[in-house]
Amino acid sequence: MSSSDEIPVPRPAEGPRAFGLPGTLAQRWNALAVAACGATVLVMGYRHRWTNDDALIYTRTVRQILAGNGPVYNVGERAETSTGTLWQWLLAAGSTLPGVDDPLRLAVALGLLFTVAGFVLALDGTRRMIRLRRPAGALLPVGVLVLLPLCATWDYATSGLETGLSLGYLGGCWWLLVRARVALDRAAAPPRASSAATPAQALTAPAPGRALTATAFALGLGPLVRPDLALVSVVFLAALWLMWRPPLRTTLGWAGAAAALPLGYEIFRAGYYGVLVPLPAIAKEASGTQWEYGWTYLVNTLVPYALWVPLGLLAAFGLREGVRRTAGRPVRPVRTADAALVAAPVVAGLLSALFVVKVGGDFMHGRMVLPALFLVLLPVFLLPYARAAAALASGVGIWGLVCLLALRPPLESPDDGRIIFDSHTVYQQALGAQHPVSQQDHLAAPRDFTQVTRRTVRQGTHALVLRLPRDAGFPRVRLAPRVEAPVAAAEARLGLAGAALPLDGHVVDLLGLGNPLGAHTEPVTHTKAGHEKPLDRAWVLADLTAPGTPVPDGVDPRHVAAARHALTCGPVPELLASVRAPLTPGRFWSNLTGAWSRTHLRLPPNPMDAERRLC
Numbered sequence: 001m002s003s004s005d006e007i008p009v010p011r012p013a014e015g016p017r018a019f020g021l022p023g024t025l026a027q028r029w030n031a032l033a034v035a036a037c038g039a040t041v042l043v044m045g046y047r048h049r050w051t052n053d054d055a056l057i058y059t060r061t062v063r064q065i066l067a068g069n070g071p072v073y074n075v076g077e078r079a080e081t082s083t084g085t086l087w088q089w090l091l092a093a094g095s096t097l098p099g100v101d102d103p104l105r106l107a108v109a110l111g112l113l114f115t116v117a118g119f120v121l122a123l124d125g126t127r128r129m130i131r132l133r134r135p136a137g138a139l140l141p142v143g144v145l146v147l148l149p150l151c152a153t154w155d156y157a158t159s160g161l162e163t164g165l166s167l168g169y170l171g172g173c174w175w176l177l178v179r180a181r182v183a184l185d186r187a188a189a190p191p192r193a194s195s196a197a198t199p200a201q202a203l204t205a206p207a208p209g210r211a212l213t214a215t216a217f218a219l220g221l222g223p224l225v226r227p228d229l230a231l232v233s234v235v236f237l238a239a240l241w242l243m244w245r246p247p248l249r250t251t252l253g254w255a256g257a258a259a260a261l262p263l264g265y266e267i268f269r270a271g272y273y274g275v276l277v278p279l280p281a282i283a284k285e286a287s288g289t290q291w292e293y294g295w296t297y298l299v300n301t302l303v304p305y306a307l308w309v310p311l312g313l314l315a316a317f318g319l320r321e322g323v324r325r326t327a328g329r330p331v332r333p334v335r336t337a338d339a340a341l342v343a344a345p346v347v348a349g350l351l352s353a354l355f356v357v358k359v360g361g362d363f364m365h366g367r368m369v370l371p372a373l374f375l376v377l378l379p380v381f382l383l384p385y386a387r388a389a390a391a392l393a394s395g396v397g398i399w400g401l402v403c404l405l406a407l408r409p410p411l412e413s414p415d416d417g418r419i420i421f422d423s424h425t426v427y428q429q430a431l432g433a434q435h436p437v438s439q440q441d442h443l444a445a446p447r448d449f450t451q452v453t454r455r456t457v458r459q460g461t462h463a464l465v466l467r468l469p470r471d472a473g474f475p476r477v478r479l480a481p482r483v484e485a486p487v488a489a490a491e492a493r494l495g496l497a498g499a500a501l502p503l504d505g506h507v508v509d510l511l512g513l514g515n516p517l518g519a520h521t522e523p524v525t526h527t528k529a530g531h532e533k534p535l536d537r538a539w540v541l542a543d544l545t546a547p548g549t550p551v552p553d554g555v556d557p558r559h560v561a562a563a564r565h566a567l568t569c570g571p572v573p574e575l576l577a578s579v580r581a582p583l584t585p586g587r588f589w590s591n592l593t594g595a596w597s598r599t600h601l602r603l604p605p606n607p608m609d610a611e612r613r614l615c
Helices: 023-047 053-066 085-094 103-131 151-155 163-188 199-204 208-219 227-244 248-273 279-283 291-302 308-325 336-359 370-380 387-406 423-431 439-444 448-459 494-500 537-544 557-566 572-580 585-593 595-599 607-614
Strands: 139-141 382-384 412-415 418-421 463-466 476-478 487-491 506-509
Touching (some): 023 103, 023 151, 053 085, 053 103, 053 439, 053 494, 085 163, 103 139, 103 370, 103 382, 139 387, 163 208, 163 227, 163 336, 163 370, 208 227, 208 248, 227 336, 291 336, 291 418, 308 370, 382 387, 439 494, 448 487, 448 494, 463 537, 487 537, 494 506, 506 537, 537 557, 537 607, 572 585, 572 595, 585 595
Parallel strands (some): 463 487, 487 506
Antiparallel strands (some): 412 418, 463 476
């Protein structure tokens, strides 16, 4: 429809009283609403500050980087244990600042900062979107009120994980996309003579093309924030293109800007680590499909907070507005640019939720659903003041108050055989600390593993501390002379083991997240999401001890013998060489060219089965 065909629409009042409040007072109200929501996230996030074991996985890699050993978990073994690549490098850069002596405390501060920034940018982006059609008037917080009372919002504002950075990235992307939409209106507006602008000032004004290229670059960073946020990058970049419809040359420039850093890092990852994705993605089978478990995880997020109440109210409001638009009322036709802007976060959020459900969810309550909720609600974070919007805000606000005061997730939800934890409370109880935010907080708890490991390090024993199945004990087994690490430990809590051992110690992850061999085994259990690959201790003993070393009780000697043989057969020697052989140019090229097949390699978890299949 051309502009001449558009139905005339009365302009909203721009005089002294617009949408119920005088113009200046409305602006102050809007600024106060944005600030109040940001302050709420800041206060509640700070009150719930904590870190979990996975945060220690990040900080050990950060400490290895700062020590000059590269982005590895163990010296001499190139394993990428950090799912959030950008988060890892931000922590490493921040840890070089004076006064930062514990990267874990820095992770808490940065996580909270990025979460607050994400909410503030998201709110300001929605405010700017509304101003495209309603230049004045008071705005009501509505969609944002769905997120503010959730425990998951407060808990993962810190936690030491990349969730805060993810929300900051999503809020920033939305703000940039709205800014690009505003720039489109300005570019389409007829030129107006201005005596205030000189020819020199016009020549030095920022070029919209360069700004949009920078926007495309920022939108393309999703895979580096978290691999699954590649979905968000694709949707937001498509929306940017639909809004501007640039010529082919500009399109290629935007595509190059968006892909430059992720593609460059992917080449580095394939050549350095020998695989195409971070190791936890292989260990968690992120390309797999477990719809039933994923649905259980989604329901575990929605039900404890009765989220169907605010989401239902918002859906009813949206349906009402849709009916009004189709009932013959004089409304402005929806342009492609406007539709692309509003649809982008909703589509990205739905795709994100679909991906989480597809892969089977997570074991941390609400963590993986939170970004999807954030995205879907972005266009209605704020709504223009009107009677219907005020009633909606009141209804959501009443639910929010009830949720804030009374609704909490269960400590543990063993639903349909899938265990989901309220991780924040679990760690508080396990560590005996209200706010465990330092590495020392995690090491101070009296655990058998920590005590045995400390004693082994102190005595200088060249030994492996092995966690036996079913926590039957932590025997020490002498390491093979070829193992250069002064001490090694095989533990299911990778972060704890990484904090307890010195940087030159060798940590073996019994759940595969940080172990190149364990990550490439086939899943054997589905009790806890992301932990489906418990490593047979026989593999650890075969890999790190010499033949003839006594096998501790609880480990089958036949499995150890089979594992020693299997380590020399089929693709296993090349798999281990890809991460342990010196990184020469030839090794880098071999890693790069073999990354695809190596990423898809899976081995039998049982050493005897592996021996039969591979040898």
